[in-house]
Amino acid sequence: MTTYFTKDHEYLRVEGDTATVGITDYAQSQLGDVVFVELPAVGQSFKQGAEAAVVESVKAASDVYAPVSGEVVAVNDKLPDNPATINEDPEGAGWFMKIRLADKGELDKLMDEAAYKAMVG
Numbered sequence: 001m002t003t004y005f006t007k008d009h010e011y012l013r014v015e016g017d018t019a020t021v022g023i024t025d026y027a028q029s030q031l032g033d034v035v036f037v038e039l040p041a042v043g044q045s046f047k048q049g050a051e052a053a054v055v056e057s058v059k060a061a062s063d064v065y066a067p068v069s070g071e072v073v074a075v076n077d078k079l080p081d082n083p084a085t086i087n088e089d090p091e092g093a094g095w096f097m098k099i100r101l102a103d104k105g106e107l108d109k110l111m112d113e114a115a116y117k118a119m120v121g
Contacts, residue, residue, distance in 0.1 A: 003113060079094070
């Protein structure tokens, strides 16, 4: 399993041809208390960089972008009823969706953990 990060503060954990996507701990700390999340539909396809989900906090609403192109094969359907999970465990139980990768080459455009930590430093 390899973890990648985007400049927009999404992470993705890649296992085989599927990536689990969510927002980073840094992103949730900047948002504050998450009060609402809108997830995509299973079966929906996205191009890399497209708006894929919405997260709203007491401070702001933010788009969550698809870090890679592909088809949504699962969503975390516990999140809409319990959006605080994103604050409590953003890089674990607070995942948003799983995407089947359309092009593994897109991973080369993303950051590893060291590069991401240096960016938010």
